[in-house]
Amino acid sequence: MTCQLQKDGMLEVVSFHKQHNHEFAPSPMKQMLRSNRKITPAQQAFTDDAEKFGVSIKQTIDLLSMQVGGYENLGFLNVDYKNHVNSKRREALKRGDGRAVMDHFRKMQLEDPSYFYSIQLDDDNQILNIFWADSRSIVDYGHFGDVVCFDTTYRTNSYGRPFAPFIGVNHHKQSIVFGAALLYDKTIMSFKWLFEIFLSAMSGKQPKTIFTDQSAAMANAIEDVFPESNHYENEWIVAWNDMLEIYDLTDNPWLREMFDVKEK
CATH class of the missing domain: 3.30.420 (Nucleotidyltransferase; domain 5)
Structure with a gap:
């Protein structure tokens, strides 16, 4: 579909190609589209606490799904959560723990x-x-x-x-x-x-x-x-x-x- 801006600020459809269209995702599946998937701030806070107490990724996802009535209502996929957790871990190392590890090993090698x-x-x-x-x-x-x-x-x-x-x-x-x-x-x-x-x-x-x-x-x-x-x-x-x-x-x-x- 091609649109053209009119003088009055309205858009006018000037061409339409049906073959370029596809069926809309069914309502229960819309949240699984990449653009709609996200981990809410409340879910992030929950996962951060779970990480501190050593709860596994699978157990955390299971708990979150129970809170919303099933995996289909989570709003994100397992891979999204794993990426979130790995990002947090890598960020923690990047903030200074990596340098601390290197400093410790150099100190031990001197001794x-x-x-x-x-x-x-x-x-x-x-x-x-x-x-x-x-x-x-x-x-x-x-x-x-x-x-x-x-x-x-x-x-x-x-x-x-x-x-x-x-x-x-x-x-x-x-x-x-x-x-x-x-x-x-x-x-x-x-x-x-x-x-x-x-x-x-x-x-x-x-x-x-x-x-x-x-x-x-x-x-x-x-x-x-x-x-x-x-x-x-x-x-x-x-x-x-x-x-x-x-x-x-x-x-x-x-x-x-x-x-x-x-x-x-």
Whole structure:
């Protein structure tokens, strides 16, 4: 449709092309159009409080949908909310926490020349993933790094990022830390970057066995970066404990010490 402005200020339709038109979106779907989708100030305040208390994105969306009588009444899509949360987290790092992290690592490296850290940045020079290990952790890995437990199910921090430590056991059966990471997400790209940096910090030594939580992305990254390692997920530990129970082997000291998975 083409309009022309008249002398009296009115618009006059001078041409109309029917083939360029389309059906209007049905009323229940209008709010899903990009131009109509938005997170209201009240919803933003609610989500900010949820972030402070560590409520997950999915749980927050569920709560908001209950308040308005269903997901169709939210006024935004899940991806809009995720973008909002990620924007807030990145803004927080940009305001000064990123510089504080860098200052801390530089300070630690001055005190401990063997202190290792690496930071992955995105195209906008914003922090994505972080890994660090002190000299004691690196030495311990050299002695006791044949078996490693890597877990991303620990409680997330104020930025909602997964905290992921590399854990082992020394000759006194004490838990030791080989290094730790703060991840942006749990994608294969983040895991591959982390495992490659871990190898670099540990002079290329791969663990003989690595225990992890259940994650397809993590498993794929381990297969690519740690091809020499035996990988077991939590489901294997559950099966092992079930086997001990079924065959009444829970009191067998050799089996219990073999992987030390019965008591935690």
